[in-house]
Amino acid sequence: MKELWNIYKKGIIDENPIFVLALSLCPALAVTSTALNAMTMGLTVLFVITANNTVVSITRKVVNPKVRVPVYITSIATIVTLVQLLLQAYAPTLYKALGIYLALVVVFAIILARAEVFAAKNKVIPSFFDGLGMGSGFLVAMLSIGIIRELFGMGSIFGIKVLGAWYNPALIMILPAGGFILIGYMVGGVKVWNAYREKVRVKRGEA
Amino acid sequence: MEYFTLFISAVVVNNFVLTRFLGLCIFFGVSKNLNASVGMGMAVTSVMTLSSMLAWLVYHFILAPFGLTFLTTVVFVLLIASFVQLLEIIIKKQAPALYNMWGIYLLLIATNCIVLSVPLLNAESNYNFLKSIVFAIGSGAGFALAIILMASLREKLRLADVPKPLEGLGIAFILAGMLALSFLGFSGMIAL
Numbered sequence: 012m013k014e015l016w017n018i019y020k021k022g023i024i025d026e027n028p029i030f031v032l033a034l035s036l037c038p039a040l041a042v043t044s045t046a047l048n049a050m051t052m053g054l055t056v057l058f059v060i061t062a063n064n065t066v067v068s069i070t071r072k073v074v075n076p077k078v079r080v081p082v083y084i085t086s087i088a089t090i091v092t093l094v095q096l097l098l099q100a101y102a103p104t105l106y107k108a109l110g111i112y113l114a115l116v117v118v119f120a121i122i123l124a125r126a127e128v129f130a131a132k133n134k135v136i137p138s139f140f141d142g143l144g145m146g147s148g149f150l151v152a153m154l155s156i157g158i159i160r161e162l163f164g165m166g167s168i169f170g171i172k173v174l175g176a177w178y179n180p181a182l183i184m185i186l187p188a189g190g191f192i193l194i195g196y197m198v199g200g201v202k203v204w205n206a207y208r209e210k211v212r213v214k215r216g217e218a
Numbered sequence: 219m220e221y222f223t224l225f226i227s228a229v230v231v232n233n234f235v236l237t238r239f240l241g242l243c244i245f246f247g248v249s250k251n252l253n254a255s256v257g258m259g260m261a262v263t264s265v266m267t268l269s270s271m272l273a274w275l276v277y278h279f280i281l282a283p284f285g286l287t288f289l290t291t292v293v294f295v296l297l298i299a300s301f302v303q304l305l306e307i308i309i310k311k312q313a314p315a316l317y318n319m320w321g322i323y324l325l326l327i328a329t330n331c332i333v334l335s336v337p338l339l340n341a342e343s344n345y346n347f348l349k350s351i352v353f354a355i356g357s358g359a360g361f362a363l364a365i366i367l368m369a370s371l372r373e374k375l376r377l378a379d380v381p382k383p384l385e386g387l388g389i390a391f392i393l394a395g396m397l398a399l400s401f402l403g404f405s406g407m408i409a410l
Contacts, residue, residue, distance in 0.1 A: 036246070037331050041239040084299060088292040096288065114291045114338055115331045120243060187237050188398035195391030199383040206383075 015140045022144030028121045029152035030201040039156060039194065041112050044185040046169045049157025050150070051105050055094050055113065057146030060122050062090050064142030067130040083126045088117045121145065159193060160184045221352045228356030231407055234332055235364040236398040241332030245365055246390055248323075255369035259362025261323040263355065265305065266336050269298045270354040273337030274347055287341075294337050302328040332361060367397060 025031070029039050043049040066086050074082050095113055098106040106113065116122070125145055130138040158168055164184035166174035183189040234240045241262070248258045273294055281287050306324045310317045327333055336357050340350040371393055380389050 036242040037239050040242070081296065081299065084295055085292065088295050092288065092291050095291065111335055111338055111342070115240075115335060117291055117295050118331050118334055183399075186398075186402065187239065188395045188402060190239075191391050191395030191398055195384065195388045195393075195395060198391060199381075199388035202383045202388070 015137065018137055018140045019144035019147070022141065022146070022148040023151060024148070026145075027148045027152055027201070028145055029149060029156075030198055031205075036194075037112070037115065039153060040187065040190040042109055043153060043157040043160055043190060044164065046154065046157040046161045048105070048108050049153040051098075051102075052109060052112065053146075053150030053153035055098075055109075055116060056119065056122070056149050056153075057143070058094065059087065059090050059116055060125060060146045060149070061139060061142035063087050063122055064125055064130040064138040065135060066090075067126040068133060068135045068138035071131050079127075079131065080123075083123055084117070087122055087126075091116045121149065156190075156193065156197070160190060164189065221349065224349060225352050225356040225359075226407075228353055229360040229363065230401065230404040233360045233364055233401055233404075234335075234357050235361055236394070236401045237405075238335075240335050241330060241361055244326055244330060244332075245361075245368065245394075246387065247326075249365050249368040249372055249390070252366070252369040252373055255365045256362075257320055258323050258326075259358075259365050261320045262327060262332065262361050263358025265302060265324070265327050266333050266358045267351060267354045268305070269301050269333060270337045270340055270350050271347075272301055273297060274340060274345075274350045277337070277341050290338070290341060294334060298333055298337070299328050302333075332357075364397070368394065371397070 022028070029036065042052045063083070063086055067083060070082075091114065094116075095106070098109075098113065125142060129141045133141070162168055162173065163181050164186075166172060166178045166180050181189070184193065228234075232238060235242065235245050244258060244262075248254050276293065276297060277287075277290065281290060281293060286293075302324055306317075309320070309324070336354050337350075340353060345353060368390075372390065375389065375393065384392070
């Protein structure tokens, strides 16, 4: 049990896909101008990565290593198409807002990387938790970026006005430029925080 | 005129990297070096043009007539990945010098969002064959412009005194933000 928890946890903090591994950056910027879009994208990726990890792990003994990459891509593309059709049917406005980025989930480096690095070598249950952890890390990062951008750019969170009429929205935050600059500072912030944790660990004599 | 507008809009107004956030992985990964950026820009432009031609043919002669458009994503991904592999084999055999220059980028492009997005956008906007080609070349040129500008800036940055936590990726993002800000000046130039 403890082992599974550790597999889950590492995706959220130590190997956070966006802030630490710097993979799959396109969506982190493109769809985070509002918190709702960011959350939908995060949940989509969480689902796709978990499902794909499970599929890859189940079929790992059948798939010839020589053709593994095309097989993974087909599996990811199928799952993504599934999500696309579901969203199109039940949440057309969200589907429209995410637009082309939804289809582009297929080529997210993080999904292929987890299949290759983890799921292809491990049993089904750990692979499932690895996908869940990486997906959660992605979701957390997307949500935090989305909330900050929406708060400063429009004065609201999830479409609900938080800051009063006195607040003059900084339009730059929902524009592409603001997204780039914010992520730049956030990457720096995560680096400082990780360095601090490392220092504390050394002080305690754990390292 | 229509084609010219489309081209300009793809290069600067809707620049793929700076306003649509596509191809960021290679954008940040390769822009450390100016020569590599030039190579990458050219490789992306040519692969994008060829693959969107191919994708257009497949979409309009196979997927659309048989009502299989829901398979677009799956088909395009596999089409482009296998096309790039094929291209790599051909170039390796026919033009080894070119392969030595570009070979490494081809592998990086095989499953990349920027190359996949152009055929998808073409299919979505229902462009005709010529328009898709113009759009693909324009998008590629826009990517090349952005990555070459970025690489030149980052080479200058090497001599700058950057705060320690922002070194590397952090400052690169902020720099891209400044670039995006300046590209904002082009928006509104063409109404689409």
